[in-house]
Amino acid sequence: MSRILVYCGFRQSPGLALPTVGVNSAPVQVASFDSLGLLGSEVEWPFDPQRMQKSAVEFHEVVHKVFKQTAVIPFRLLSVFDDPQAFTAFAAENCQRFLQDLNRLKDVVQMECVIYPKPSETPVDRSSGKAYLEQKAVALRSSEASAQATQDALAHLSREVRVREGKNGTRIFVLVDRGRENDFRQAVNAVPIPSQLSRRVSGPWPAAEFLSEQVKMPQTDGVAGAK
Amino acid sequence: MGHGLRTLLSLMPNDFETLETLGGEDEVSLLEILDHVLNSGVVIHGSLVISLAGVDLVYLGLNVVLTSVETALSNLQIEEKRRQK
Numbered sequence: 285m286s287r288i289l290v291y292c293g294f295r296q297s298p299g300l301a302l303p304t305v306g307v308n309s310a311p312v313q314v315a316s317f318d319s320l321g322l323l324g325s326e327v328e329w330p331f332d333p334q335r336m337q338k339s340a341v342e343f344h345e346v347v348h349k350v351f352k353q354t355a356v357i358p359f360r361l362l363s364v365f366d367d368p369q370a371f372t373a374f375a376a377e378n379c380q381r382f383l384q385d386l387n388r389l390k391d392v393v394q395m396e397c398v399i400y401p402k403p404s405e406t407p408v409d410r411s412s413g414k415a416y417l418e419q420k421a422v423a424l425r426s427s428e429a430s431a432q433a434t435q436d437a438l439a440h441l442s443r444e445v446r447v448r449e450g451k452n453g454t455r456i457f458v459l460v461d462r463g464r465e466n467d468f469r470q471a472v473n474a475v476p477i478p479s480q481l482s483r484r485v486s487g488p489w490p491a492a493e494f495l496s497e498q499v500k501m502p503q504t505d506g507v508a509g510a511k
Numbered sequence: 512m513g514h515g516l517r518t519l520l521s522l523m524p525n526d527f528e529t530l531e532t533l534g535g536e537d538e539v540s541l542l543e544i545l546d547h548v549l550n551s552g553v554v555i556h557g558s559l560v561i562s563l564a565g566v567d568l569v570y571l572g573l574n575v576v577l578t579s580v581e582t583a584l585s586n587l588q589i590e591e592k593r594r595q596k
Contacts, residue, residue, distance in 0.1 A: 290555075337545070344544045358552035365555075374555075486543050492551035501554055 287329040287364035288313075288371045291346045292490070293357040295386045296321040303349045307342045308335070313368070317375040320382050323350065324371055329364060351490050355390045357382055357499060358490045378502045385499045392443055392459045393488035395468045399430050400453025402482050426478050427454055434483075437475045441468055446493050457493040 289307060294300070296319050303323070306312045310325035323346060331339050343361050350356050365371040401423055409415040431454040435445055443459040460468050465488050472485050 290553075293553075337541075340545050340548050341541070343548050347548075358547075360550070360552045360554055361548040363553065363555045489547060489551070492547070495553070499553060 285329050286326050287366060288324045288368055289327045289329075289343075290359045290363045290365065290371065290374075291323040291325070291343060292350060292359060293320060293322045293375075293382045293386070294350050294354055295319050295383065295390070297354070300350065300353055303346045306346045307339045308332075312346060315368075315372045315375045317372070317379045318383065320375060320379045320386075322371070322375045324365075326368075327364075331362075347490065351488075355386050355392070356490045357385060357495060358492050374502070378499070381496065381498045381502065385496055389459075389491045389494065391462055392491055393462050393465065394491040394493055395458045395460050395465060395485070395487035396489065397434055397456045397458070397472050397483055397485050398453050399427055399434065399456070399477070399481055399483045401427065402480055423480065427481060430454075430475070430477055430481055430483075431456060434472060434475050437471050438468065441471060444494055459491055459494055462488070 289310075291306065291312070296314075296316060302314065302321075303312050306323075306325040307327055308331075310327050312323050312325050315322040315324060340361055347356060347358050351358075365374065409419045431447060434456060435442070435447070438445070438456075438458055438460075441458070441460050441464055443461070445459075446457040448455045448457070458468065468487070469485055472483070477483055
């Protein structure tokens with residue numbers, strides 16, 4: 285059984301060098317509607333579990349080849365349509381929403397900074413419930429203060445910021461102008477961080493965190509076969 | 512748990528190596544790639560429906576792996592700190 289695996293959407297322009305080979309060496313196809321391009325491949329479905337990790341890297345490479353040249357809207361791995369008609373119909377139905385987001389995000393990239401506690405640094409205080417909660421509260425305040433200091437240090441670079449708290453720390457997503465990725469890294473590294481915390485910086489990534497809700501969860505009402 | 516999930520989980524602990532992206536100027540870890548391709552971007556509406564079809568079960572499995580990727584990323588960060596010491 286085969287399906288159409290979708291990689292990303294982008295605004296088409298003559299100078300773009302598009303990838304020709306995708307996951308599992310499948311040829312990459314372009315579905316076009318207006319100036320929107322959507323990249324996809326006809327793949328054997330479901331994926332061979334033995335090469336799932338390799339498929340993930342190949343998927344990433346397709347998206348990043350386009351992203352290095354222009355803004356993209358990435359799809360999550362395993363977004364598939366039953367057939368090319370459903371794929372094309374999806375492009376037509378969501379074209380304007382996708383193009384609006386691509387226009388808004390055309391000159392920016394997403395950088396990320398995760399601030400997280402060093403688990404082994406401070407032994408957990410189990411002497412009482414109160415002591416345990418107080419220790420957790422101190423750690424949380426410290427993490428929040430560091431996240432705020434990082435955001436303040438990035439204010440001159442940030443077009444937009446999103447912060448997500450998770451059980452593994454605070455994740456800060458920042459939209460910065462394309463080409464200013466090193467400025468971002470330097471600004472983050474200049475912020476002192478308490479000894480009990482650590483941080484990790486990554487990027488540039490496509491601005492997936494900043495997509496509009498309609499694009500993140502697009503309409504597929506008229507599309508048979510979207511999976 | 513889908514076969515895909517089992518495969519990913521079994522591969523993760525030994526795959527903390529750093530990959531170079533196309534062009535080579537940026538380095539990203541395999542786990543960061545997995546985190547982004549599975550956890551960021553457009554979700555096609557119907558893909559979250561769980562059904563008895565094999566396809567959807569695989570997708571479900573890879574949704575479940577997202578939590579594990581978060582945990583694995585945290586472990587990676589700890590491991591890197593240990594190496595630096």
